[in-house]
Amino acid sequence: MALTPQQYELVAVERYKDFIHKRNLATDGHVGYARWLLAALLAVNGGALVAISQLGEISGEAFKAGGFWFLAGLMSAIASGFCSWINLQLLAAGFDRWINPEMLFDPSKQPDGKIHRAKRIDFSLGCAIFFGVVSWSLVAVGAWRIYEVYAV
Template sequence: MLTQSAFLTTFGRIRGEQQKMGGLSEDSYKEVAKLTYDGMLEMRRLSYSTQADYGKWLISSIFLMHGSAIAGLAFRASATGMPPYLSAVLWFVFGMILALGAGFSAWWNFSAAADQYNTWAKPAMLFDQSSWPTEAAKAREIEATKWLSIGCGVLSVVALLGGAVHVLWTWK
């Protein structure tokens, strides 16, 4: 996920370069602007790529753990009749829902970051200093979705542990 500090560091670097450009010649400005523009396009590409990779990994890993637990409990139930620990399945179902929430929030986080880089990367900035990126409009959304994803992921792992404890407690 894109952290607010990394996001604001990038934004601060852009603002610093913009302030330095007051004394630059037109050719120097165009060179700095081209490098910055290309950097923003690369950050946008990386945000999209990371968004997809992270989402796939997170969803598949947590689903595998929760799904295995559900399958194990269902198999044990069919072999021995209706056991008392079958109610632990709810922990794992809840964990799967939270895993989806974590994956969705991470996807939303990188989508917001890519959107911000897309907004910043205006071709006009290559020629016009007034088109230089000036605001971090997505900073709050990026920070909120980062924490939402972390929260859902942690709660999903807690649900996995809660289900395991539930099974152990009722297995006695």
């Protein structure tokens, strides 16, 4: 069933608004979650290093036992944040390709529904998740190493 020009315009306007809304939701949600996750990872790993530095005479020994793991956790957290930022940039660029004002009047300008750079988006998201999990895991490893050294 073919749409009249008036019907097409109504549908196109709604699609256009929907694309903008989805881009904004994706951006806001992604940034908020990434900010919280990165802050938590940096605080936990960094806090562990600060705690080790406050141990006085045994801080050098404690750093040898667990400091490397917490430093690696900090680096993994930063890598997670970087991958998350790349993912957000790719996702926003994909939505921006879909948001074309010409689609409001020209049916040939409608997006084809394909996600631009979908494999890169999936890969960068996977990397962000991977490095986040690694960072949390390194907190546990560092804590366990210190516990092993100082457990009575």
